[in-house]
Amino acid sequence: MQYGEKSLLRFTTTGSVDDGKSTLIGRLLYETKSIYEDQYAAIEKISQRKGFKEADLAYLLDGLAAEREQGITIDVAHRYFETPKRKFIIMDTPGHLQYTRNMVTGASHADCAVIIIDARNGVLTQSKRHGFILSLLQIPHLIVAVNKMDLVDYQEDSYAAIVEAYQDYSQKLDIHDVTFIPVSALKGDNVVEKSGKMPWYDGPTLLYCLENIHVAADRNLVDFRFPVQYVIRPHQDFRGFAGKIVSGTIVPGEKIVVLPSGNRAVIKSITTYDGDLPEAFVPQSVVLTLDREIDVSRGDMIVREKNLPQAGNSLEAIICWMDETALSTTKSYILKQTTRHVRALIKKIVYKIEIDTLHRMPADTFLLNEIGRVEISVATPIFYDPYRINHATGSFILIDPLTNNTVAAGMIRNAPRNIRCEISAVRAEGAGTGNAASKSPDTVWSDWNIPRETRERQNGHHAAVFWFTGYSGAGKTTIGKLLERRLFDAGYRTMLLDGDQLRHGLCGDLGFSVRDRQENIRRAGEVAKLFFEAGHIVICTFISPFARDRQFVRSLFPKTGFFEIYVNCSLETCIKRDPHGLYKKALAGEISEFTGVSSPYEEPPDPEVVVETEIQSVANIVDMLLGRLIRENIIREDALV
Amino acid sequence: MNSYRLSYLKNLESESIHIMREVAAEFRNPVMLYSVGKDSSVMVRLAQKAFYPGKFPFPLMHIDTGYKFPEMYAFREEFCRQIGAELIVERNEHWIAQGCHPLKSGVDKCCSYLKTGALLDAMRKHRFDAAFGGARREEEKSRAKERIFSVRDPFGQWDPKNQRPEPWDLYNTRINEGETVRIFPLSNWTEQDIWEYIKQEKIPIVPIYFARERDVVVRNGILIPLAACSYGDPKAGKNATAEEITRVICRFRSLGCIPCTGAIASTATTIDEIIGEVRAARKSERENRVIDLTSDSSMEQKKKEGYF
Structure with a gap:
């Protein structure tokens, strides 16, 4: 393989104090022959001075005097190594001091993260925190290295207990690819070489895993976004716009629109020092020229005419507070997003996340290292995509204009939909029973003629709602159909409500605008409610991309009867599956506001169940869901064959 | 495709x-x-x-x-x-x-x-x-x-x-x-x-990155160019030092000031040879930089x- 053609993996490593993280990295570097003799000699010298017999590889990483003194890691350290297959950049982040700001700095560049857990200690709170931050930053791949296996006699039990405990926690998080590996960094087991001491483990070594993780699919190649960095005008005849393609691809001849002016033009050329390009893609730095003279300057964004980001003055985001001075809702900050700086005000703190328990708590401010959800308003509109879909246009930093410190890192979820908020609030009051229809305030609620409980007794099972959400093509309907068939065949009362069916009748008057989508989901929720009250197990398959709409549906049902099931599948795979050819049309610009292409999908923060259709088979998923119904006492254990 | x-x-x-x-x-x-x-x-x-x-x-x-x-x-x-x-x-x-x-x-x-x-x-x-x-x-x-x-x-x-x-x-x-x-x-x-x-x-680079025969003295295993042994004046000549002068084929892996930059024994005279050498290197690039070695x-x- 040509040197320059190797692929690159940037990964971050994190762990708690004394879990052997530095030793693990040292081992990785040592065994891939990435430590130079003079560096090794220097480590030996320090180790001897500190009274160790053997060279402590940890000193290799602790670059600052204070770190070596105290034997701790203070700041993100970068290390570089390569194997015949790949080049690697390690961003090693400290696990304790200042961990949030450093982890955010380190992990924001990572394709993959390695969390190290000491086999003797089990899953500590710290390891959970790390997982949580990695999930906030949407690091797509997580490797959990269970270290110090030599100190638990290479016993499978200790390892299995940690795997189970961590899986328990990680299921609540937004991380879908988790790999566990038992290792001993000190002895070298399963780091680079496969260990002979753990015959019960037949998985890959850490290095093998790092070498083979597939990261190319994690990029967003769909939405062309080009924040203009600099205007290049060397002479009268040339005017080009320099920037980095942060997502998507572009070809000369494509129609573009410049935001915020809305001016339209056609790409004339993609100019570089090495010649004009026939096509350019993320993450290339190029210069674009246009077919006509229009006003474009730094801070503008060039996008495809038929694939626009969202624009607005207010947004909702998860932020990590990184400054000693607490967040203030009365002072203005500078928000830097792509190449734009705007004045910003944190209007409202929606909640703070208690990281250890993942509970949401009310808060008036955020202190250093605290994380939560806020509503921000900005002085001039910004152009963004939800962070989930596009890290580059969905991320921002906040700067304190007085100290010029970077005080927060933020990930945009969406524009707040306040109207919806109010409706939900009204609904929530009567959730589960009543319904205070806002346009007919004089109607009086009366109880169902035959209460659900009575119907349930007759039916021999409880009522429930399974609400499947996910991209088109993720597999919602396929799973829903098989699930209903299995339940029906076993004698249960069921009903399947599918998005496409409802749109042919009850919702035939609705389109795909945010408003119409809201109404569509509202009606679906109300219909599900009727079947629920009739004692049915209702299976609903709707893309339902917006968290607030789903929240509304949830508010209609008692807690024990509602299950939100997130059908997770990467957009790339959905596009490949494209069961109805809709993505093809959407990508060609023939369908507007198509989820995943030109309209966002907000991943559920707390679904009852997450299923992965890229990994699990439909039959397995259905078995798992039936198991869940049994565990929740909705159906009987002996009812299914 | x-x-x-x-x-x-x-x-x-x-x-x-x-x-x-x-x-x-x-x-x-x-x-x-x-x-x-x-x-x-x-x-x-x-x-x-x-x-x-x-x-x-x-x-x-x-x-x-x-x-x-x-x-x-x-x-x-x-x-x-x-x-x-x-x-x-x-x-x-x-x-x-x-x-x-x-x-x-x-x-x-x-x-x-x-x-x-x-x-x-x-x-x-x-x-x-x-x-x-x-x-x-x-x-x-x-x-x-x-x-x-x-x-x-x-x-x-x-x-x-x-x-x-x-x-x-x-x-x-x-x-x-x-x-x-x-x-x-x-x-x-x-x-x-x-x-x-x-x-x-x-990309053009300074020719002293390539190996040729040079007069050096060996101090602590570092090859110091003869020129460096004289006080700041590279033209002061060989008399400035009483140490033994050897002529070795060497090159500079990184460049700094003459007195603080050692050479490394090397026969690499092309970019490809340098790349081969860097790939096989057992010592870090700043091994020959006196300024980095004064303390931890x-x-x-x-x-x-x-x-x-």
């Missing part, structure tokens, strides 16, 4: 170009520190690419100690003439006149006066608010911890415990009165990447005082 894969070097190139454009757009008066070495050569090429077809919108500045190799001065003049770059040369004339020299004044003091001091003076004199440096994180352990945008106080000092968070590629370029920022666009490049890129892009934290200490 198209897998939209960018080669590793193209990835690094794009990252560096993005950084340079951010600096040019957001700072009032940036400058690119030019040390004549291979990393500088690569950095200048990246700047040419970043602003093509325009010229890069900042001058180059060489902090000259007066102790550089003659080949470096010759190369500097020719290189800058060819690319048509504006070159500023700044020297700490006061201390050079005082005869400041590593062997006489001590390595640390000499660096502090002739490099750090001269740099800070020059930044003030020209009112530069941002300076690109060619440092790479792989080079040295304290550099491994430095941000790409490294804020320095009015005395040019780095505070490693108080670095700004640097998430994604959103660089905070705002500074307070008197502060400056050092920007390291090559942060994520390795020595090998530099050579591979020099080869791929056919010598580089961190220098950076805290305002060094590049």
